[in-house]
Amino acid sequence: MQPEHVRTLRLNRNESQTEFWGRFGVNQRTASRIERGQPIPPAIAILVRLYLDGVIGDADLERAQRRFKIALGATLNKASITEARASAP
Numbered sequence: 001m002q003p004e005h006v007r008t009l010r011l012n013r014n015e016s017q018t019e020f021w022g023r024f025g026v027n028q029r030t031a032s033r034i035e036r037g038q039p040i041p042p043a044i045a046i047l048v049r050l051y052l053d054g055v056i057g058d059a060d061l062e063r064a065q066r067r068f069k070i071a072l073g074a075t076l077n078k079a080s081i082t083e084a085r086a087s088a089p
Contacts, residue, residue: 001045007035009052023061024048025068 010020021031024047034040040048050056 001040001049003035003037003040006040006048010035023051023058025065 010017013020016028017031017035018028021028021034024044026034026044030038047056047061051061
């Protein structure tokens with residue numbers, strides 16, 4: 001998947017970099033780099049291809065982001081509890 005091809009697709013969809021790339025967890029700064037030729041990370045390239053092929057949609061990506069945030073929160077909570085126990089007298 002060529003960066004210039006993805007940029008053209010994004011522009012044809014009339015979306016900003018933030019709108020288009022944000023659904024894949026990519027911030028605007030990284031999106032700009034990708035569209036200027038930086039290689040697309042393989043996991044992101046797979047998501048973009050599945051999305052553009054209609055295999056996954058916005059609802060699927062949103063659900064995955066929510067699950068990731070929940071899992072990340074649980075991991076951070078466990079780390080906080082462990083740190084609190086370690087620092088307790």
